[in-house]
Amino acid sequence: MRIDYLEVTKIVAASLILITIFGGALYYSQIRPTRAQPNRLVIITPSQLKSGQEEILKIGAVDDKGEFMRTRNDLVEVSILTHANASIGIKGESGVIWSEQLHGHLNDGIMEILIKGGGVETVTVTVRQLEGETPLERAVSLLYVGME
Secondary structure (H helix, E strand, O other): OOOOHHHHHHHHHHHHHHHHHHHHHHHHHHHOOOOOOOOEEEEEOOOOEOEOOEEEEEEEEEOOOOOEOOOOOOEEEEEEEOOOOOEEEEEEOOEEEEEOEEEEEOEOOEEEEEEEEOOOEEEEEEEEEEEOOOOOEOEEEEEEEOOO
16 A cells, blocks of 8 residues: 555645634634624514504613613604504503604613504514714514414
8 A cells, every 4th residue: 555645745735724714713703802782772572462452662772781771861763664553652641642653751771662553464663762962773673463
């Protein structure tokens, strides 16, 4: 049995190239800084909403670590895109005011509003900042309505 030095050299070179590629990728993944997310708004929705049922939506301002910023009292706009008459509401002195778009202030970084399903559909909920001390990225969430 004779050793083919050319084949052994090719195998060793290919192995070194693969080790270099995987080693570099591993090294880069360990030294690369994690990308911090900017301060943003979040929407906490119920997992599903029965048609005609009312549930609470929580709107909040979170920092780059995902923690609520209790110092925020920004003015935000909450809107829904609906096809079957779902609506959002806020409690007032004369009862609940229902609409497809509401304005309200965060209180210690959080705001709670009501949502009512109007039929079987997927509702899009959006929140954007209207006024505040520093910018917050908007939030978008989908909510399934009428699922049993």
